[in-house]
Amino acid sequence: MDMKALSERDICTKFITPALVQAGWDVQTQIREEMTFTAGRIIVRGRLHTRGKKRRADYLLSFHKNQPIAVIEAKDNKHSLGDGMQQALAYSDALDVPFVFSSNGDGFLFHDRTGLGGQTETTLTLAEFPSPDELWERYCQYKGIQPAARPVVEQPYYDDGSGRSPRYYQRIAINRTVEAVARGQDRILLVMATGTGKTFTAFQIIWRLWKSRHKKRILFLADRNILVDQTKNNDFKPFGQAMTKVTNRTVDASYEIYLSLYQAVTGSEEEQNIYKQFSPDFFDLIVIDECHRGSAAEDSAWRKILDYFSAATHIGLTATPKETKEVSNIDYFGAPLYTYSLKQGIEDGFLAPYKVVRVDIDKDLQGWRPSKGQRDKLGQEIEDRIYNQKDFDKQLVLEKRTQLVAAKITELLESTDPYQKTIVFCEDIDHAERMRQALVNLNPKRVAENRKYIMRITGDEQEGKAELDNFIDPESRYPVIATTSKLMTTGVDAQTCKLIVLDQRIQSMTEFKQIIGRGTRINDDYHKHWFTILDFKKATELFADPDFDGEPVQVYQPYSDDAPIVPEDEQDGALDMGVENGEEDEAVAGVETDWAEYDVDDNATWESDDVGGLSTTEGPEPRRKYVVDDVEVSIVAERVQYLGADGKLITESLRDYTRKQVKAQYASLDDFLRSWQDAERKQVILDELAEEGIFWDALVAELGQKWGEEPDPFDVICHIAFDRPPLSRRERAEQVRKRDIFNRYEGQARQVLESLVDKYADSGIAPIEDPKVLTLAPFSQLGAPMELINAFGGKPGYQRALHELEDALYQTPA
Numbered sequence: 001m002d003m004k005a006l007s008e009r010d011i012c013t014k015f016i017t018p019a020l021v022q023a024g025w026d027v028q029t030q031i032r033e034e035m036t037f038t039a040g041r042i043i044v045r046g047r048l049h050t051r052g053k054k055r056r057a058d059y060l061l062s063f064h065k066n067q068p069i070a071v072i073e074a075k076d077n078k079h080s081l082g083d084g085m086q087q088a089l090a091y092s093d094a095l096d097v098p099f100v101f102s103s104n105g106d107g108f109l110f111h112d113r114t115g116l117g118g119q120t121e122t123t124l125t126l127a128e129f130p131s132p133d134e135l136w137e138r139y140c141q142y143k144g145i146q147p148a149a150r151p152v153v154e155q156p157y158y159d160d161g162s163g164r165s166p167r168y169y170q171r172i173a174i175n176r177t178v179e180a181v182a183r184g185q186d187r188i189l190l191v192m193a194t195g196t197g198k199t200f201t202a203f204q205i206i207w208r209l210w211k212s213r214h215k216k217r218i219l220f221l222a223d224r225n226i227l228v229d230q231t232k233n234n235d236f237k238p239f240g241q242a243m244t245k246v247t248n249r250t251v252d253a254s255y256e257i258y259l260s261l262y263q264a265v266t267g268s269e270e271e272q273n274i275y276k277q278f279s280p281d282f283f284d285l286i287v288i289d290e291c292h293r294g295s296a297a298e299d300s301a302w303r304k305i306l307d308y309f310s311a312a313t314h315i316g317l318t319a320t321p322k323e324t325k326e327v328s329n330i331d332y333f334g335a336p337l338y339t340y341s342l343k344q345g346i347e348d349g350f351l352a353p354y355k356v357v358r359v360d361i362d363k364d365l366q367g368w369r370p371s372k373g374q375r376d377k378l379g380q381e382i383e384d385r386i387y388n389q390k391d392f393d394k395q396l397v398l399e400k401r402t403q404l405v406a407a408k409i410t411e412l413l414e415s416t417d418p419y420q421k422t423i424v425f426c427e428d429i430d431h432a433e434r435m436r437q438a439l440v441n442l443n444p445k446r447v448a449e450n451r452k453y454i455m456r457i458t459g460d461e462q463e464g465k466a467e468l469d470n471f472i473d474p475e476s477r478y479p480v481i482a483t484t485s486k487l488m489t490t491g492v493d494a495q496t497c498k499l500i501v502l503d504q505r506i507q508s509m510t511e512f513k514q515i516i517g518r519g520t521r522i523n524d525d526y527h528k529h530w531f532t533i534l535d536f537k538k539a540t541e542l543f544a545d546p547d548f549d550g551e552p553v554q555v556y557q558p559y560s561d562d563a564p565i566v567p568e569d570e571q572d573g574a575l576d577m578g579v580e581n582g583e584e585d586e587a588v589a590g591v592e593t594d595w596a597e598y599d600v601d602d603n604a605t606w607e608s609d610d611v612g613g614l615s616t617t618e619g620p621e622p623r624r625k626y627v628v629d630d631v632e633v634s635i636v637a638e639r640v641q642y643l644g645a646d647g648k649l650i651t652e653s654l655r656d657y658t659r660k661q662v663k664a665q666y667a668s669l670d671d672f673l674r675s676w677q678d679a680e681r682k683q684v685i686l687d688e689l690a691e692e693g694i695f696w697d698a699l700v701a702e703l704g705q706k707w708g709e710e711p712d713p714f715d716v717i718c719h720i721a722f723d724r725p726p727l728s729r730r731e732r733a734e735q736v737r738k739r740d741i742f743n744r745y746e747g748q749a750r751q752v753l754e755s756l757v758d759k760y761a762d763s764g765i766a767p768i769e770d771p772k773v774l775t776l777a778p779f780s781q782l783g784a785p786m787e788l789i790n791a792f793g794g795k796p797g798y799q800r801a802l803h804e805l806e807d808a809l810y811q812t813p814a
Helices: 008-022 085-095 132-143 147-153 168-183 198-211 225-233 237-242 301-308 329-333 342-348 362-366 399-415 429-442 444-449 468-472 509-516 539-544 568-580 654-665 669-678 682-691 696-707 713-722 729-739 747-763 765-769 771-775 785-790 795-809
Strands: 031-036 042-045 048-051 056-064 067-074 099-103 107-112 121-125 187-192 218-222 243-245 257-261 285-288 313-318 338-340 354-358 396-398 421-425 454-456 481-484 497-502 531-535 554-556 626-628
Touching: 008 031, 008 056, 008 067, 008 099, 056 085, 056 132, 067 085, 067 132, 085 099, 085 107, 085 168, 099 132, 147 168, 168 187, 168 198, 168 338, 187 198, 187 329, 198 218, 198 237, 198 285, 198 313, 218 225, 225 243, 225 257, 237 243, 285 301, 313 329, 396 399, 399 421, 399 429, 399 497, 399 531, 421 429, 429 444, 429 454, 429 481, 497 509, 509 539, 531 539, 654 682, 654 713, 669 682, 669 713, 682 713, 682 765, 696 713, 729 747, 729 795, 747 765, 747 771, 747 785, 747 795, 765 795, 771 785, 785 795
Parallel strands: 067 099, 187 313, 187 338, 218 257, 218 285, 243 257, 285 313, 354 531, 354 554, 396 626, 421 481, 421 497, 454 481, 497 531
Antiparallel strands: 031 056, 042 048, 056 067, 099 107, 107 121
């Protein structure tokens, strides 16, 4: 047998899998081949989206189901034994497995990350692959799991028979936690971004510890009633009769799983602290959901409960650990046992990416000072000082500012999808009510269709609170717009929320992340794959904070009152046409890794998502609030910010940034021209520069406005980086027509080439490089694609003619 002639799949089937079976691994329960473990990052262009390629390991080996311990990367026999090792190590990092193998069918290269072997990397024959028991023994030694603790660690996950299994990061969090508890660790912190399934993760942890009888009585604490009810009725349902919800300040010691709102078991009066009706050692495990909301504060009600049950194991769950001088989750729980960040969730395709539209209002930036003795709408004399953004809607109400904000929200909705679920975060309840009124007056037709199109959902008003469930229900169309202040910042599972409006000054990174988390859930069934943040209060400047870990894919800022609120790439179907024409390779700004690039499959489809005790505590003393109705406000001049390839905001001009990036790749104009001439596809060069953070759409639009006609990106590069006079696409096309370079072609072939020149003039280089262009008009009227290609003598002849056309288009003047 000639092994060099075998494919990678043949190597797996004929050599690697048989070696695993011979070593004692069970094909049905312990070996998973071609194991996909991410969903593929969602890539957004205009209002269309698709998914990037998923990460996939050739083999994942588990001792028990959902307890992986080894990964194998396979290569065909043209590669050396260790050629797959670095890729396998990258998978090992992601999947948290210590044993790493690479193979080309001749044997295995074994990399042992435990440090317990004789050396780190060892070459093995096919017959020397280690058995499951051998690797599990070494794994337990590595993790410090004693024989007495193994029944806990080996306790199976709950399986409802539906085939649902934990995502890879949930499995890591669950396994690490169970192993830590089995080792005797009694304070554990898990940090998982909003929307990544913290409650399901908590359920599997509790289930395994409870079923193994390592923990017999468990208390699950949350701070909002809706969270407790969602948990009891959904993820925790399998506990059945063993579970109860603590209500009416009563205690029944006959259950094993207790779910409680922390307010239900504490109170200001000593006799109200009914948790003391339990003995201090009654619970041996307490799980605190959203523990950033106060459990680590020394004087919080949560902390009193934790101190009382101090002998129990405490597990804290949060998307945003709180670290301040007064409050520290890490001081209490220790460093996070595992962190799955917003950024990683977006990279993996499990969380929705987002765009940012920033709107700066003149009075917010410049401030406003009343004239001497000026009185407000209510007749109050306004204190003489300069009022700025931190005062607006708290101490000073500019009614026309509220109307402007409402108008921009309405414009964005009407220009995109007027029925996309929208949360408007306001400064306080009064601001939320004024915003509701302004939106109602701007949307009379929508409100006439259904009065609940716009609702204020705040803690003080029952009618609005009653609509919260309808707002978060994907099947309920109304309410569409919810104005709120604090009520919906956390614990609200708004799966179909596509627009988050920030008209609230946010200074806390914890609160900012929680608010962003309202939009990060993906729902395929209801066309929710990405969302937009409309920011009026500079809250998104927190993206520049090093503590923020999930930057937007685009930042757009209107430059005047008249400028459209919708980002350029969403206007007039700009990118819809681009995708139809085959421009499917544009990279999205963000961080790439060697093995998780934002590649898109050739047959990827671009789709649109468009479809036609909860209380807020006010301060002890009401502030005096001035209401002014005659101060004009407007949107100020443009201040554009971009995202670089590292995901950080770029504040220098786009031209300067582009010049710097191009010159980093090409030392001179000759270097660039040589690379452009040699490129099999010109779009590849544009994509590579796009990966460095160059925004072609914005540059072409900006220069096209200045020059009067839309330029080719080739001319954008030559002009910005090398000061060469530009030509428009139409000028380049006209030069080709004048030179009559197609005189040796006739019939269909000549018609195709002339149509390609027209297509270039209209749409640019990318469409004519895509073979699918021959299926579109006007080519489809000339003949079938294969018929047109055969007019050139076959595909090689067509490719030659296309390259001649490109050479002519980009010919350098003598």
